[in-house]
Amino acid sequence: MTMKAGTDTAHGVNPINPVHLPSVDAVLSDASCLPLIAQYGRTQTLAALRVLLAELRAAMLTGKPASEISITSLTAQLEHQLIRATSSPMKQVFNLTGTVLHTNLGRALLPDEAVQSVVAALTAPMNLEFDLSTGKRGDRDDLVESLLCELTGAEAATVVNNNAAAVLLMLNTLAQDKEVVVSRGELVEIGGAFRIPDIMTRAGAVLREVGTTNRTHLADYTSAIAENTGLLMKVHCSNYAITGFTKSVELEQLVPLGRSHKIPAVVDLGSGTLVDLAEYGLPRETTVRETIAAGADLVTFSGDKLLGGPQAGLIVGRADLIAKIKRNPLKRALRVGKLTLAALEPVLRLYKAPELLAERLTTLRLLTRPQAQMRAQAEMMQPILQRMVGAEYEVSTEPLMSQIGSGALPIDQLPSFGLALRTTAANQHSNPLGRLEKMLRELPRPVLGRISRDTLWLDLRCLESADQQGFIAQLEQLAQLNSTHS
Known part of the structure; x- marks a missing residue:
C-alpha cells in the first residue's frame, strides 16, 4: 500500500507515508x-493522540485502504x-413518552426559582449549618422545617435523600428488633426492586x-398487637390498584387503636402531595x-414526584x-446536601401562593396543560415531521x-395530544419503527417516544413552547440520519 508523499504548502497540508506516521511530538507541536x-x-x-495513532497503525497492518493522511487531518480526527x-x-432529552414524572428521566423538572437558588448555592458559601442569629452551628433541617410544618400541619420535619431512605430511617429508629404491623395488601414493590419487606429487614x-x-379488617391489626409491636404502618399502593371485592382499614380507624396501645401509627405516602389536585382538574x-x-x-413522602421538587425524602x-x-x-x-435544600426551599415556598401554583410549578403546569394547546402544536408540526421522515x-x-408516572395515581390518565408515526408500504426496512425510534435517539438532543400497537407515539404534553423551536430545528438532522441509515 502506498500513499502520496510531498508537501502542499499552498494549503498547509503535509501528506505522510502511512508506513511512517508522524511522531507524537510532531503532531503536538504543530x-x-x-x-x-x-x-x-x-x-x-x-x-x-496515542490512541488515534495506534488505531491507524492497526488499520494499516490489516491492509485497510486509507485516504491521504496529514498532520492537519490527524488533528481533525x-x-x-x-x-x-x-x-x-448525561444529556438533555425531549420527553415525549407521555409520562410526566418519568423515573428514568429524572422525574420532576425544577421551576425557575429553584434553578436560580441552586446556581447561587453552587457559586458561593451558604449558611447550610450556621445559625446567623446566634453565630453558632445550626441544623440544616432548619432551612425547610418551618415551611414543611406550615404546609402540612406537622409539629416537626426532617429531610433525607429519598423516600426509601425516609422509610428505612423511620423503621430503624422506631422499630429496630420490633414488629411492624402492615396489611398484606400494602406490601408494595416499586421501581428498582424497592420492597417493603426488604426495607423492613434492612x-x-x-x-x-x-x-x-384484597381484604384487611381492623380486627386483623388488633389481634396482631403484642408486647413487641413497634409500629402500625400504612403504605400507599404505588403503581397498582386493587379493585373488586376489597376492604382496607382507614387511617382514622387505625390511629385510635395505636393510641390505645401507645403504638405510633405511621404512613408511607410514597409520592405525596401538598395540595388538593382536584382543585386543578386532576384526579384526587x-x-x-x-x-x-x-x-x-x-x-413519609417524596420531594421529586407530585411535590415537584428535587429528589428528597421528607418525614413530618x-x-x-x-x-x-x-x-x-x-x-x-x-x-x-446544600444543593437539595437550595432547590427544595423555593419549591416549598411556591405552595404558599396556591392560586399561582399551576403557572409557576413546572410539574403542575405540565400535568394541567390543556389538550387543545397540545393539539395545536401537533397540527403545526405534523407537516414538518412528515417532510423529514419521507414517504x-x-x-x-x-x-x-x-400518565402522571412514578407511582402517583397509577390508574388515572390525562387527555393529551401528539403525533403518531406508522410505516407505509414504501418502507422496506426490517423493524422500521425501531429504526426510526433509534434515529430520534441519535439526534443532538435525543427525542424519546414510545412504541405500541405498531405505532411510534410522540406525546406532546411535556413539550412546552420554550422548547418547541429547538425540537423543530433539529428535525432537519432527522432527514440526514434517515438517508444515512437507508
Missing part, C-alpha cells in the same frame, strides 16, 4: 494542534475523539403481615396535611419522634392519554 491543547490540556490530548471523550453521558424491623391481599389524591390531620404520628409528624429520628447515626449517612412513514395527529 500549529493545528495547539488549540486542542489549550482547550483540553496536554495530558488529555496526548492520551487521545483528534479533535473529534476529544469531543466524544469529553462529552457528558432496618432491623420484623414484618408482621395481617389480612389478605390524599394530601400530607389530611394524613397528619387524620392522626398519623409520622408521614410528632416532634418527639422526629427528634429520635434525627439522633439516629443513620441520619448523617442519609442526609441531603416511508405516515405522520398523523391523534389524541393520546398521558
Whole structure:
C-alpha cells in the first residue's frame, strides 16, 4: 500500500507515508494542534493522540485502504475523539413518552426559582449549618422545617435523600428488633426492586403481615398487637390498584387503636402531595396535611414526584419522634446536601401562593396543560415531521392519554395530544419503527417516544413552547440520519 508523499504548502497540508506516521511530538507541536491543547490540556490530548495513532497503525497492518493522511487531518480526527471523550453521558432529552414524572428521566423538572437558588448555592458559601442569629452551628433541617410544618400541619420535619431512605430511617429508629404491623395488601414493590419487606429487614424491623391481599379488617391489626409491636404502618399502593371485592382499614380507624396501645401509627405516602389536585382538574389524591390531620404520628413522602421538587425524602409528624429520628447515626449517612435544600426551599415556598401554583410549578403546569394547546402544536408540526421522515412513514395527529408516572395515581390518565408515526408500504426496512425510534435517539438532543400497537407515539404534553423551536430545528438532522441509515 502506498500513499502520496510531498508537501502542499499552498494549503498547509503535509501528506505522510502511512508506513511512517508522524511522531507524537510532531503532531503536538504543530500549529493545528495547539488549540486542542489549550482547550483540553496536554495530558488529555496526548492520551487521545496515542490512541488515534495506534488505531491507524492497526488499520494499516490489516491492509485497510486509507485516504491521504496529514498532520492537519490527524488533528481533525483528534479533535473529534476529544469531543466524544469529553462529552457528558448525561444529556438533555425531549420527553415525549407521555409520562410526566418519568423515573428514568429524572422525574420532576425544577421551576425557575429553584434553578436560580441552586446556581447561587453552587457559586458561593451558604449558611447550610450556621445559625446567623446566634453565630453558632445550626441544623440544616432548619432551612425547610418551618415551611414543611406550615404546609402540612406537622409539629416537626426532617429531610433525607429519598423516600426509601425516609422509610428505612423511620423503621430503624422506631422499630429496630420490633414488629411492624402492615396489611398484606400494602406490601408494595416499586421501581428498582424497592420492597417493603426488604426495607423492613434492612432496618432491623420484623414484618408482621395481617389480612389478605384484597381484604384487611381492623380486627386483623388488633389481634396482631403484642408486647413487641413497634409500629402500625400504612403504605400507599404505588403503581397498582386493587379493585373488586376489597376492604382496607382507614387511617382514622387505625390511629385510635395505636393510641390505645401507645403504638405510633405511621404512613408511607410514597409520592405525596401538598395540595388538593382536584382543585386543578386532576384526579384526587390524599394530601400530607389530611394524613397528619387524620392522626398519623409520622408521614413519609417524596420531594421529586407530585411535590415537584428535587429528589428528597421528607418525614413530618410528632416532634418527639422526629427528634429520635434525627439522633439516629443513620441520619448523617442519609442526609441531603446544600444543593437539595437550595432547590427544595423555593419549591416549598411556591405552595404558599396556591392560586399561582399551576403557572409557576413546572410539574403542575405540565400535568394541567390543556389538550387543545397540545393539539395545536401537533397540527403545526405534523407537516414538518412528515417532510423529514419521507414517504416511508405516515405522520398523523391523534389524541393520546398521558400518565402522571412514578407511582402517583397509577390508574388515572390525562387527555393529551401528539403525533403518531406508522410505516407505509414504501418502507422496506426490517423493524422500521425501531429504526426510526433509534434515529430520534441519535439526534443532538435525543427525542424519546414510545412504541405500541405498531405505532411510534410522540406525546406532546411535556413539550412546552420554550422548547418547541429547538425540537423543530433539529428535525432537519432527522432527514440526514434517515438517508444515512437507508
